[in-house]
Amino acid sequence: MSATRMMILGLVKWMQPVHGYDVRRELLSWGADRWANVQPGSIYHALRKLTEEGLLRAVSTEQVGARPARTTYEVTPKGEDEFEGLLRAQWWQVQERPDPFTAAFSFLPALPRDEAAAALRNRANLLRAGIESMxxxxESDWIRTSKPVHVGWMFELWSARAEAEMAWCERVADRIDSGVSYLPAGPARGEGWPGWSDGEPGRTADAK
Incomplete structure (x- = not known):
């Protein structure tokens, strides 16, 4: 929610006075639903909540014909303070992001080796396609002529992250194919993991 609050407050500050519809449209044009988890359905709710908290001010509400009423918003001084606090917190901290793939990878031994290696190489191919798209x-006019310079820098960041993960996927797939054991190398090898497969059907830690 903090990312949603920050982005809505920041956009209203930049665009004010601004309709909620335009805030939503701008966020979706940024793809913020993908990389900041700003859900489209939550934007209007967040605008109302921020207004209730005194961070935004509803300047006017207008209705044209049978269209839904549109409210125009501005940021209050309290909202500006909140935005700056949220902004600086993200700039000066590194936070772990939920990653379903990491959760699945922690159960690597549950997959046959050939499937695990194939899945990693498939993931690498998907990442490669995304990198090429970025x-x-x-290189497009869309970035060069219609977006601020730092938007291109954001694309560079996403591309660098994807390249690092792509290389990791390929490297780990090769290790899996090599037959390296998943079990600890110490004297207590496999101890405490009786049902842990070593990536081979029927081969568990207690069968070492």
């Missing part, structure tokens, strides 16, 4: 965007 590079195409960076």
């Amino acid at each position: 590079r195409a965007s960076l």
Whole structure:
């Protein structure tokens, strides 16, 4: 929710006075639902909540014909303080992000080796396709002529992260194919993991 609050407050500050519809449209044009987990359905709710908290001010509400009423918002001084606090907290901290793949990878021994290696190489291919798409965007007029310079830098960050993960996927897939054991190397090898498969059907830690 903090990312949603920060982005809505920041956008209203930049665009004010601004309709909630335009805030939503701008956030979706950024793809914020993908990389900041700003859910489209939560934006209007967040605008109302921020207004209730005194962080935004509803300047006016207008209705044209049968269209839904549109409220125009501005940031209050309290909202500006909140935005700056949230902004600086993200700039000066490194936070772990939930990653379903990491959760699944922690159960690597549950998959046959050939499937695990194939899945990692498939993931690498998907990442490669995404990198190529980002590079195409960076070279396009859409980035160069219609977006601030730092938007291109954001694409560079996403591309660098994807390249690192792609290389990791390929490297680990090769290790899995090599037959390296998943079990600890120490004298207590496999102890405490009786049902842990070593990536081979029927081969568990207690069968070492």
